[in-house]
Structure formats: structure tokens, C-alpha cells
Amino acid sequence: MEQNNTYYFRRVSQEDLEGVYTLLSTGLDEVERKYFPCTIEEVQIILNSNKDYAYVITDDCPSNFLAYGHMRTFNGKYETPALGIMVSRYFRGLHLGKILCNYMLCDIYAMGYKDVMLKVNNQNRQALQLYLDLGFVMYNWDSDFICMKKKF
Numbered sequence: 001m002e003q004n005n006t007y008y009f010r011r012v013s014q015e016d017l018e019g020v021y022t023l024l025s026t027g028l029d030e031v032e033r034k035y036f037p038c039t040i041e042e043v044q045i046i047l048n049s050n051k052d053y054a055y056v057i058t059d060d061c062p063s064n065f066l067a068y069g070h071m072r073t074f075n076g077k078y079e080t081p082a083l084g085i086m087v088s089r090y091f092r093g094l095h096l097g098k099i100l101c102n103y104m105l106c107d108i109y110a111m112g113y114k115d116v117m118l119k120v121n122n123q124n125r126q127a128l129q130l131y132l133d134l135g136f137v138m139y140n141w142d143s144d145f146i147c148m149k150k151k152f
């Protein structure tokens with residue numbers, strides 16, 4: 001059977017609410033879920049803000065969500081947006097995480113932000129490597145988490 005390798009990247013809109021929630025509910029394991037919006041209301045908070053943005057990757061079908069990312073200033077409370085990305089566990093290892101992160105960085109840069117930060121569990125080797133590859137540097141850490149930042 002022919003494989004479909006066309007992926008589409010876009011910001012999330014209100015119509016995507018259920019789809020994003022389903023992706024977050026089914027695409028992560030129990031530990032990973034702790035770091036992402038857990039309820040439909042939490043997703044809605046991001047979509048309601050005009051200073052926080054969520055992103056998805058779909059295939060040819062615009063409602064087939066393969067990956068999700070968000071950049072959060074918590075409605076403008078923080079000058080430096082915090083970034084988070086996830087790829088559905090069924091679609092990992094295809095570089096979707098790296099490409100989504102790059103796409104989001106371009107969008108955040110275009111909005112005029114000077115830098116972006118994130119917090120990652122220090123056992124999360126895939127994510128750490130992905131962020132290092134994209135030019136993030138570690139600036140703070142404790143026994144569980146590493147904080148990373150990228151300046152534009």
C-alpha cells in the first residue's frame with residue numbers, strides 16, 4: 001500500500017478543541033501527560049488567550065492530529081514564552097517533533113520574541129537531544145528538571 005508522507009503544520013483554532021484533547025488523551029503515556037493540558041478546559045484556556053498559541057501537525061485529513069505543541073506566556077504574564085511539544089506515540093521517530101519545534105520557533109520569532117524557554121525532565125533523552133540539536137542551551141537544573149533557553 002502506498003504510504004502518505006505529507007504533513008501539514010498550523011496553529012490550532014477553536015474548531016480543533018476536541019481533536020487536540022483526543023490527541024493529548026491518547027498519544028501520551030501516563031507520565032508524559034502530566035506536562036500537558038489534561039482537561040478540555042485547560043486546552044480551552046490556551047485557545048482563548050491571544051498571547052498563547054497551540055500548534056498541530058496533521059496528515060492529509062485536517063482532523064488527524066499527529067503532534068501538538070504550545071507556546072505559553074500565560075496570557076502575557078511572562079516576557080519569554082515557554083514551549084512544549086509532543087508527538088503521538090504512534091508517530092515518533094519520524095522527525096515530526098524536530099520539525100514542529102522548528103516551525104514553532106519561526107512563528108515565535110516572527111511575533112517579535114527575543115528568546116524562548118522550556119523545562120524538560122532530565123531523564124527525557126529524546127527531548128533533550130532534540131532541543132540541543134535546535135540550539136537550546138541549559139541554564140538551570142535540579143535533580144528532576146533541566147531548564148533550557150534559546151535566544152534568537
Ligand SMILES: CC(C)(COP(=O)(O)OP(=O)(O)OC[C@H]1O[C@@H](n2cnc3c(N)ncnc32)[C@H](O)[C@@H]1OP(=O)(O)O)[C@@H](O)C(=O)NCCC(=O)NCCS
Nearest residue numbers: 032084085086087092093094095096097098126127129130
Ligand atoms: C520528545 C518527542 C517530542 C520527540 O518527538 P519525535 O518526533 O519522536 O522526535 P524526532 O523524530 O524529531 O527526533 C528528534 C531527535 O531526538 C533524538 N531521538 C529520537 N529518538 C531517540 C531515542 N530513541 N534515543 C535518543 N535520542 C532520540 C534524536 O537526536 C533525534 O534527532 P536525529 O534523528 O536527527 O538525531 C516525543 O518523544 C514525545 O512526544 N515525547 C513525549 C512528550 C515529551 O516528552 N515532550 C518533550 C517535553 S516538553
